[in-house]
Structures are given as structure tokens and as C-alpha cells.
Amino acid sequence: MKLTTVCLFLLASGALLAQHEYAATDIENGGRQYTNNCVYCHGPEGDQIPGINLLQGKFRRTLSDDDIARIIREGIPGTGMPAQNMNEGTARTIVAYLRSSAAAPASTVAGGNAGRGKTIFEGKGGCTACHRAAGAGSRTGPDLSDIGALHRAVDLEQSLIDPGAVVLPQNRFVKVVTKDGTTITGRLMNQDTFTLQLIDSQDRLRSFAIADLRQHSVVTTTSMPSYKDRLNSQELADVVAYLVSLKGARKP
Amino acid sequence: MKTSALALLSLAGALSAQSPVTFDRILNADKEPQNWLSYSGTTRSQRYSLLTQITPDNAKNLELQWVFQARSLEKYESTPLVVDGVMYTVQNPDDVVALDAATGRVFWTYSYPVSPDARPCCGRLSRGVAILGETLYIGTIDAHVVALDSKTGKPIWDMEVGKAASGYAITHAPQIVKDKVIVGMAGGEYGIRGYILALDAKTGKEAWRFYTIPGPGEPGHESWAGDSWKTGGASVWVTGSYDPDTNLTFWGIGNPGPDWNGDKRAGDNLYSDSVVALDADTGKLKWYYQFSPHDEFDYDSVQVPVLVDTVWQGRPRKLMMWANRNGLFYVLDRVNGQFLMGKPFVKVNWMNGFDERGRPMKLASAASSKEGTLILPGNQGGTNYYNPSYSPRTGLFYIPAWDNYSSLYVKQDQEYVEGRTFGGGGPRPTTSAPVAPGGSNFRSDDDIYGAVRAIDPKTGEKKWEFKMADVTDAGILTTASDVLFSGGREGYFFALDARDGKLLWKASVGGAVRSGPMTYTVNGRQYVAVDAGNSLFVFALRQ
Numbered sequence: 001m002k003l004t005t006v007c008l009f010l011l012a013s014g015a016l017l018a019q020h021e022y023a024a025t026d027i028e029n030g031g032r033q034y035t036n037n038c039v040y041c042h043g044p045e046g047d048q049i050p051g052i053n054l055l056q057g058k059f060r061r062t063l064s065d066d067d068i069a070r071i072i073r074e075g076i077p078g079t080g081m082p083a084q085n086m087n088e089g090t091a092r093t094i095v096a097y098l099r100s101s102a103a104a105p106a107s108t109v110a111g112g113n114a115g116r117g118k119t120i121f122e123g124k125g126g127c128t129a130c131h132r133a134a135g136a137g138s139r140t141g142p143d144l145s146d147i148g149a150l151h152r153a154v155d156l157e158q159s160l161i162d163p164g165a166v167v168l169p170q171n172r173f174v175k176v177v178t179k180d181g182t183t184i185t186g187r188l189m190n191q192d193t194f195t196l197q198l199i200d201s202q203d204r205l206r207s208f209a210i211a212d213l214r215q216h217s218v219v220t221t222t223s224m225p226s227y228k229d230r231l232n233s234q235e236l237a238d239v240v241a242y243l244v245s246l247k248g249a250r251k252p
Numbered sequence: 253m254k255t256s257a258l259a260l261l262s263l264a265g266a267l268s269a270q271s272p273v274t275f276d277r278i279l280n281a282d283k284e285p286q287n288w289l290s291y292s293g294t295t296r297s298q299r300y301s302l303l304t305q306i307t308p309d310n311a312k313n314l315e316l317q318w319v320f321q322a323r324s325l326e327k328y329e330s331t332p333l334v335v336d337g338v339m340y341t342v343q344n345p346d347d348v349v350a351l352d353a354a355t356g357r358v359f360w361t362y363s364y365p366v367s368p369d370a371r372p373c374c375g376r377l378s379r380g381v382a383i384l385g386e387t388l389y390i391g392t393i394d395a396h397v398v399a400l401d402s403k404t405g406k407p408i409w410d411m412e413v414g415k416a417a418s419g420y421a422i423t424h425a426p427q428i429v430k431d432k433v434i435v436g437m438a439g440g441e442y443g444i445r446g447y448i449l450a451l452d453a454k455t456g457k458e459a460w461r462f463y464t465i466p467g468p469g470e471p472g473h474e475s476w477a478g479d480s481w482k483t484g485g486a487s488v489w490v491t492g493s494y495d496p497d498t499n500l501t502f503w504g505i506g507n508p509g510p511d512w513n514g515d516k517r518a519g520d521n522l523y524s525d526s527v528v529a530l531d532a533d534t535g536k537l538k539w540y541y542q543f544s545p546h547d548e549f550d551y552d553s554v555q556v557p558v559l560v561d562t563v564w565q566g567r568p569r570k571l572m573m574w575a576n577r578n579g580l581f582y583v584l585d586r587v588n589g590q591f592l593m594g595k596p597f598v599k600v601n602w603m604n605g606f607d608e609r610g611r612p613m614k615l616a617s618a619a620s621s622k623e624g625t626l627i628l629p630g631n632q633g634g635t636n637y638y639n640p641s642y643s644p645r646t647g648l649f650y651i652p653a654w655d656n657y658s659s660l661y662v663k664q665d666q667e668y669v670e671g672r673t674f675g676g677g678g679p680r681p682t683t684s685a686p687v688a689p690g691g692s693n694f695r696s697d698d699d700i701y702g703a704v705r706a707i708d709p710k711t712g713e714k715k716w717e718f719k720m721a722d723v724t725d726a727g728i729l730t731t732a733s734d735v736l737f738s739g740g741r742e743g744y745f746f747a748l749d750a751r752d753g754k755l756l757w758k759a760s761v762g763g764a765v766r767s768g769p770m771t772y773t774v775n776g777r778q779y780v781a782v783d784a785g786n787s788l789f790v791f792a793l794r795q
Contacts (some may be wrong), residue, residue, distance in 0.1 A: 036664065036678055050691065056546065077325040080690055085371040085673065132316040169694035190692040190743040193720045194758065 022096035029090075030097025037084055038094070041069065046101070047150060050170050056103030058149040058248075068095045112241025120239050125231065127239075129223070133246055139203045140187055141224070142171045146248030156243045160236060163224035173223060174198050176208055176216040188218060260613070270336040272385040275430050282329055286773040288334045290714065291380050291425035293770065295494040298557040299641040301361065301771045304733035305778035306793060311735055311747040311756040317779065318356030320788040321350070327766050328783035330373055330380040331425070331639070339781070340383065340402070340549065341788055345376040348391040348400060353775040356790065362405035363772045369416040370394035371671065372423055373441040379490070380425030381636075382433065384453050391422025391435045397451055411456040413437075417671050419444050424491045424785045429501055429532040432459055440506040440552065443483035443674035447505055448528075450535060460535030464488065464505050464523050466691075472522035480517035485509030485670045486524040488794020490554040490637045494532065494688075495570070502559075502572065503531040506552035512620050513663035513676025520545040525553045529589060539589030544578045544613065548620035549602065549661055550631050550679070551578040557651070558642050559586060560709070565595040573709050575640050575651040577633030578602070580612075581712050595712030597705060598634035598655040602627050620663040624680060630659030631679035632686070632723075637728030639768035641736070646706075646750050648715055650736060653705040656698070657723075658682045686723045686741075693722050693742070704728060704738050706753060715751035727768025729780070737780055739765025745782050745789065761789050 005095070042048050046055030069091040075083035084091070121127045128137030133144045147156065158165060174188040176196065186198035186206065196216060197207045209214065227236060273289055277291055281287065281294045285302040293299055300539070306314065322328060326344035333340045339353040346364035351357060370376070370393040382389045387408060388400040395414030400407055407441025413435065414420030419442025427434040432450040446464035451457065464486035466472035476484055485508050492503035508517055508524035525544035530537060544551040558573045572586040579600040583593040602618035619625060638652035653765070659679035666676040686700055687693045695701070702724035703717040724740035736750040746758035763785015771780045781790045 032664070035662075036666075036673070036675060039678065039680055048681065081376075083376075085373075085671075170692070172694050172696065188694055190694075191721050192693060193722075193740070193744065218694070220696050 022100055026096040030093035030095070033086075033090060033094050034097050037086070041080060046098070054098050054152050055101040056152075057099070058146070065092070065095045065099070068098065086193060088133045097197045112239075112244075113235035114238070114241040114245040116235075117238035117240065117242025117245075120231065120235050121242055124235075125227065125239060138201070139199055141199050142187070144243060145246055148244040148246040149248055153240050153244050157236065157240045158237060159224075160227045160231075162228075163226060164222045167220060167222050171217040172223075174216060175219060177214045178208075179212060179214055181214070191218075258423060270338070273335055273383045273385065273551060275428060278384070278428055280392075286334075288332070288770045288772050290333070290382060291331055291491040292493065292556055292768075295496065295643075297493040297556045298520070298558055298560070298644070298730075299493075299639055299728060299768060299770075300643050300730050300732070302386070302732045303771050303773060303778050304731065304748075305773070306731065306734060306735055306771075306780065307733040308749045308754075308756055310793055314747065314757050314759070314780070315794045316759065317354075317790045317792050319790070320351060320356050320358075322786050322788070325786055326377050327375050327764075328786055328788070329377055329637070329725075329766045331374070331768045331770050331784060332781055332788065333383055334770070334781075335383060335505050337672055337774045339772075340381050340388060340401075341388065341783075342378040342380060344420075345370075346378050346380060346390055346398075348381055348388060348390055348405060350402070350405060351427065352770060353779065353790075354777070360405035362400055362407070364390070364392055364398060366392065367394035367416050370421060371416065371419055371420040371442065372438060373419075373673070375423070378425070378768065379423060380428040382428050383435070384428045384431075387453065389426045389428075389433045389453070391424065391426055393421045393423060393435065394668045395420040395422055397422070397426065397433060397435055397456065399453075399456060409456040411451060411458075412655055413449060413451070413458070414439075414444075416417070418442065419671055423489045427491050427494065427501065428453070429494050432532070434492070434501060434532075436464075436492075436503060438487045438489040438506075440485035440487035440509055441488075441511060441673050441675060442671065443668045444485060444487060445482055446484075446486040446488060446505065448488055448530065448535070450532075462528070462530055462535040462537065464528070466522065475519040475522040475632075477516065477518035480521075483509060483674060484517060484521060485511070485522065485674075486521075487552070487566060488554065489516060489552075490556055493557040493559050493572075495586060496528075497558055497570070498538075499532050500529045500538055500586070502527055502529050502557040502586065504553040504555050504574075506554050507547055507550050510666055510668075510674045510676030511548070511550045512661055512678055513666065514546050514620070515568065515663070517546075523549070525551055525573070527553060527557055527584070527589075529586070541582075541584055541589045541610070543574075543576045543580070543582065543612075545614070547578075548663065549627055549659075551576070551633060552636075554637055555635065556639055557586075558640060558679060560644075562644075562647075564592065568651060571709075572641060573640075573654075575635050575647055575649070577629075577636055579629040579634035581649070581651070581709070583709060593712060596634075597651055597707055597714070598653050598657070599628045600634070613794070620661040620677060622663060624660040624662045626658055626660050627656045628656075629654060630657045630682070630685070631661075632657070635722055636725070638725055638766075639729075641728040641730045642709070643730040643734070643736075645732060645734060646730075647708070647710075648706045648750070649709040650722045650730060650738075650750070651705045651707065652726055652728060652738065653703050653717075654686070654723050655701060655703060657686070657700045659685075688795070695721065702740055704736070704748065704752075704753065718753045718755070726765035729769040729771060731771065736770075737769040737782070739769070739782060739784060743784065745769070745784060745791075759789075759791065761787075762784065763787070
């Protein structure tokens with residue numbers, strides 16, 4: 001009984017330490033180290049590797065401070081993540097910077113209600129015709145199940161109002177015309193010199209040999225409509241609140 | 253034709269006795285094209301093979317013969333050697349493996365124990381070994397040179413030639429000249445003071461040393477402000493070439509340090525980003541040419557110098573051809589270093605022509621800045637360490653190129669701390685950045701791309717290109733039957749017609765090709781070998 005209490009106490013204080021106690025100088029130095037060592041691959045916003053946002057605490061799996069420091073120093077074999085020749089203390093400053101950035105309050109849209117937003121998302125907004133979230137909806141457009149962990153509310157709102165302003169490369173569509181004249185449009189999943197992969201509007205994963213195509217073109221604009229006039233400001237706020245709440249699948 | 257084929261066969265038979273690799277054999281490697289005796293094939297480094305069994309007509313019949321899966325997940329950037337039916341390759345970081353070149357069966361593996369002090373910037377790897385007599389030589393990432401018995405893999409000597417804890421490393425294949433083993437120091441991101449040194453091949457004793465940054469009192473020292481010469485980098489990490497007529501060994505030199513902030517190293521920073529021509533017996537500098545004076549864009553000039561004897565503007569000349577990381581293709585006179593031509597082979601915005609002595613006219617705006625300066629080509633360059641090729645048959649120079657490629661160069665203050673990276677800022681990606689390794693390719697037609705680009709070296713004009721959907725880190729091999737082999741980051745190894753770039757054959761090898769392909773024969777059958785991903789693949793025509 002006593003032992004359990006002590007353990008709980010230690011766990012709780014450990015969690016507190018992990019989240020709050022980073023020295024301001026460490027955070028500042030970590031930011032500099034981040035810029036020097038990490039930005040080239042991970043980008044200034046920490047979101048350049050698809051599926052990861054270092055500055056918002058979005059990793060491929062749950063990581064402790066020790067895990068992150070070790071990965072910085074040793075790299076991840078077989079991936080593009082190299083070992084940094086860096087001592088433990090320096091790696092820890094980067095951890096401090098990443099953790100403090102992730103803990104900083106994200107801007108929110110005032111007055112949004114995530115529950116109402118979900119209803120609009122799945123109903124009036126027609127979002128699920130292209131997008132998927134929490135296991136429902138089409139996979140043709142970007143899967144939004146963890147969009148709240150990847151992007152800030154202000155950026156999500158921007159994407160609803162002016163969806164063409166920023167189209168991330170991983171969200172591009174592609175149009176192909178086969179030799180028999182069939183046109184297929186879908187989200188580009190990958191391509192190389194000789195082949196092209198997409199997911200079509202029926203959620204089918206399809207791969208083409210470029211030599212078998214009459215034409216193909218990557219679309220850098222968006223097919224998503226603006227919701228500026230389709231939803232009122234309250235509805236927009238609700239949808240954004242819902243999107244912000246989408247943090248991805250939780251591990252048991 | 254038939255006679256020469258027969259002559260080749262009989263030569264192969266005679267050499268199956270596995271006679272020692274004398275320096276005379278290395279110098280005359282063209283006379284035994286069944287072998288590949290040095291990193292770039294010959295001392296001229298053209299990566300042009302006289303083998304002709306694989307042709308544009310039959311290349312479609314190439315098929316996989318064997319695979320060597322290295323027990324290493326590091327990038328595989330080496331070119332193997334083949335000597336009389338035995339292949340020597342590396343297993344990263346610094347193991348050496350001897351295999352049957354026809355079957356891939358391993359004779360022996362030598363495992364080098366790397367010091368924990370080793371800190372190469374950009375990969376714990378070796379780009380290959382050298383051979384002289386019956387001894388193999390490898391330079392290691394903890395700055396040792398090790399000599400091994402080529403028959404057993406047993407070490408003969410092991411010399412420490414640099415301080416690994418300060419960032420010194422060797423990642424390139426050594427060069428053999430006469431009785432010497434020549435290596436240079438990597439570590440341009442750690443504030444080293446680079447040097448090239450020659451060791452006695454028998455004993456490992458140092459014969460000469462050339463500092464790539466001149467010391468006090470030496471010409472060129474004044475090109476470094478204050479004490480910046482002590483930590484100015486100017487590393488070496490790709491093998492040089494050798495010209496027996498002039499007895500000069502030519503080496504490309506890396507970036508000045510700190511890489512991205514030149515404020516504290518005012519001056520041209522000789523001999524960073526230069527080619528140096530050294531007397532192979534003494535290490536004395538005969539001439540140099542600097543491609544990128546006072547560089548802040550990481551434009552290492554570590555490319556392999558390609559030596560070509562041809563007619564230049566009406567008279568026969570001994571030339572050096574060079575596609576540089578800074579995006580320009582150069583022709584120099586290799587006897588005296590005279591600048592003959594320089595032309596962009598990809599989009600370039602940091603310079604605008606040359607003065608009459610061949611110095612690039614750098615734009616005032618082409619400087620790293622606190623807020624970031626957009627420069628083409630970007631940090632990985634218009635090309636890089638990827639081996640180019642020159643075919644005397646087509647007269648074309650072939651470059652693994654990155655085009656439409658830019659970086660945003662940001663400088664920051666940085667103090668030197670021994671053994672720590674010394675960059676002074678760094679490049680930021682722009683919208684035209686390469687696909688992250690292992691990532692999916694979402695690029696549109698206007699974005700960055702990779703290509704095998706064939707140019708006419710007499711004019712610098714593009715003759716053709718084979719465009720890829722992703723960038724390329726693959727070297728190029730050409731043959732006397734006009735077949736060109738290369739690959740790219742997306743995991744294809746392919747053959748093109750060297751005359752027009754037409755695709756002849758391709759194979760998916762499942763990992764980026766980051767090495768220079770090579771070719772050889774065993775018992776009269778021609779093989780082509782290339783490293784991709786973590787493995788070495790060998791192809792030959794279907795029988």
C-alpha cells in the first residue's frame with residue numbers, strides 16, 4: 001500500500017518534471033540547436049516530415065524525454081534520421097525546446113463547439129465526401145484523424161476559408177488518362193520515373209505504369225470548395241473546434 | 253573484332269593466376285578491362301570501360317546474378333574493385349569483404365573496430381578500398397589507414413593519421429601512386445584543418461603531407477582572416493586522379509568552415525573549393541584553381557577530376573573536366589591549371605560569368621544572411637560526390653545532376669569547440685527541396701528533379717538528358733559499346749544509350765543507388781555491379 005503511494009507520487013512528479021521544468025536558457029539554446037541541426041529535414045515548423053510535428057509534440061509513437069534525447073544522439077537506423085554528434089546536455093536542450101513549443105497554447109477559435117462541429121462535418125458541411133476522421137468518411141482527401149495534432153486552429157480555419165492558399169505536396173491530386181481514354185482523378189500517393197500511385201474516389205489504391213498512360217498531371221491547386229459562404233462564422237468555429245479535437249488514435 | 257575478343261579472353265586466362273597488382277597494371281588498367289583496379293577504374297577516372305559484351309541491342313536481356321547484403325544499414329556509396337575474379341567491397345563503416353566476383357560467395361571478411369571517437373558528419377561509411385601488390389588499403393572514419401593481406405584479410409599495418417575526436421575522418425577510397433598510398437581528411441563540418449598525405453605502401457610511414465589550408469608564411473595564407481585558417485575545414489572526401497606524364501595527383505577540396513557563415517574568414521579561403529595539383533613524389537603544390545572563392549553555400553569541390561586528352565580549339569591538349577557542386581561545368585588545362593571554360597549545367601544564381609583569369613563573378617547579393625538568402629543550386633549542389641563519366645566514343649560528359657534546386661542560406665554566430673560541428677547556420681529547404689529519404693514523391697513538373705545530363709564538353713551545351721521524378725545520388729558508367737549505367741534515389745538501376753539517352757533496360761533494386769556502378773568480366777562473361785540501399789547487386793546478360 002505504502003509502496004504504491006510512493007510509486008504513484010514518483011510517477012506524478014516525474015510527469016510534472018517531464019512537462020514543466022525546463023530552464024529558460026535550455027529552451028533558448030535548444031531552439032538554436034534545433035535551427036542548426038534539425039531544420040534541414042524537419043523544417044522550421046517541425047512539420048516537414050509527413051506525419052510528424054516536432055514542435056507540436058506529434059511523433060510516430062509516444063516518446064519520453066529520454067527517448068527523444070537518445071534518438072537525437074543515436075539516430076534511427078535505416079531511416080533518414082542520422083545520429084547527431086552531440087553530448088547528452090545539448091540533446092536535452094533540444095528536448096526542452098520541443099517540449100516547451102508543444103506545451104505553448106495553440107490559438108483557438110473562440111466559441112467553437114466540437115460536438116456541433118462534428119455534426120456539421122458529417123452532415124451539412126459534406127466534409128466526409130472527401131475526408132475521413134475517426135473512422136468515418138472517404139479516404140480520397142487527406143485523412144484528418146490527427147489534424148488537430150498537426151496544425152494550429154488558425155491554419156485550419158484558413159484552410160476552410162481559402163483552401164487553395166496552401167496545398168501541402170502530400171495533399172496534391174493527380175489526373176491520369178489511360179490509353180483507352182479513361183480519366184481517373186485521385187490523391188497522389190507516390191510516383192517515380194516509371195510509375196504513379198494514387199487513391200481514387202472509390203478508395204481504391206491504384207498503380208499505373210506511366211508508359212501505359214496517354215497523359216498524367218499533378219494538380220497543385222485544390223478541389224476543395226471554400227466554406228466562407230457555405231457556413232456562418234459560428235458553424236466555422238464549430239468545425240474548427242472539432243478539427244482541433246482530432247488528435248489521432250490513442251494507444252491503449 | 254573477333255580477334256580482339258579472342259585476345260581479351262586469352263588475357264583473362266593468363267591473369268587468372270592472380271598476379272600481384274603492380275602500379276604498372278593500375279596505370280595501364282585499360283589493357284585489362286576485365287578488372288577494375290582502382291576506385292574510378294583508371295587513373296584518368298573517366299569511368300569508361302572497354303568491355304563491349306553488353307550492347308544497346310542486348311541490354312534488355314540483363315538479369316540479376318547475385319546480391320551481397322551488407323550487414324549495415326548505412327548508405328552504401330562504394331565502388332568495388334575486381335582483381336582476377338575476386339571482388340573487394342566494403343561493409344560500412346569500415347569492414348572489407350572479398351567475394352567471388354562470379355557468384356558472390358564470400359572468401360573472407362575483415363571487421364575493423366571503429367573508435368567511439370569517430371564522428372563523420374554525413375554517414376559512417378567508406379566509399380571503397382585500394383589495392384597495390386597483394387595488399388588492400390582502407391581509410392577509416394576514425395582517421396586510420398589500414399593495410400590488409402588481399403588473400404586473407406589479415407591486417408599488415410594500421411596507422412592513425414588524424415585525430416578522430418577533433419572531427420578528422422577518412423571516407424574515400426585511397427589512391428595508389430607508385431609506392432605510396434594517398435588519402436585526405438574529411439571533417440569540413442568540424443573545423444578541422446584539412447590535409448592530404450602519402451604513406452609508404454609497405455610500412456605506412458608518412459612520406460609527405462600537404463595542408464589544404466596554407467600555414468603562416470606560405471602563399472595563400474593571407475586568404476584567411478586572423479586565425480580562421482586554423483579551423484577552416486577544406487576537407488577531402490572523394491578520391492583524386494593521377495596523370496603519369498606530369499606526375500601530378502589531382503584532388504578536389506571541400507568547403508571552408510564554418511560552412512554557412514564567412515564573416516570571420518574574410519578572403520578567398522584557399523584552397524577550399526579548389527582543385528589542387530600536387531607532385532606525387534613530394535606533395536608540393538604545382539597549381540590550383542578555385543571554383544568557389546569565399547564559399548558560404550557548402551559547395552565542396554570534392555568531385556572526381558576527369559582527365560581527358562583531346563583536341564581543344566584546334567590543338568591537342570591535356571584537359572581536366574569537372575562538373576562542380578556549385579552548378580558549373582569546367583574545362584581546365586591539367587598541365588598548368590589554366591581555366592579554359594566554365595558554364596552552368598543547372599540553374600545557377602550566385603554568379604554571372606568569369607573574369608579573364610577564370611575567376612567567377614559572384615553577385616553581391618550571393619551571401620548567406622541572418623534572414624536567409626535564396627541560392628541555386630541548393631546545399632546538395634548541382635551535382636555532388638556522384639561519379640561523372642566521360643566517353644571518348646561519344647565525346648560526351650555525363651553528369652548526375654539536380655536541377656530547379658534551391659536552398660535558403662541562413663547564417664548564425666558560432667564559436668569553435670573542438671570536436672563539435674562548426675557550421676555557423678545552415679541551409680533551409682525551399683519549395684524546391686528534395687523528397688525526404690524514404691518519403692513519398694509528390695512533386696509537380698516545376699519542382700526540383702534529378703537527371704543524367706549529357707553535355708558536349710567543347711561547348712558546355714546539353715546534348716540530352718534522362719529526367720527522373722526524384723533526385724539522384726548515383727554515379728555513372730559508360731562503355732565502349734555506348735551503354736550508360738546509372739540509377740537514382742527512387743531505387744532503379746538502369747541502362748541508357750550513351751548516344752541519345754534512350755532507356756534500354758531497368759531493374760528495381762528497392763533502395764537508392766548512391767554509388768558509382770562498375771563492370772568486369774569473369775571467364776569471358778561481362779558483369780555490372782552497383783550498390784543500392786544496403787546491398788550490392790550484380791547483373792549480366794541472360795545465358
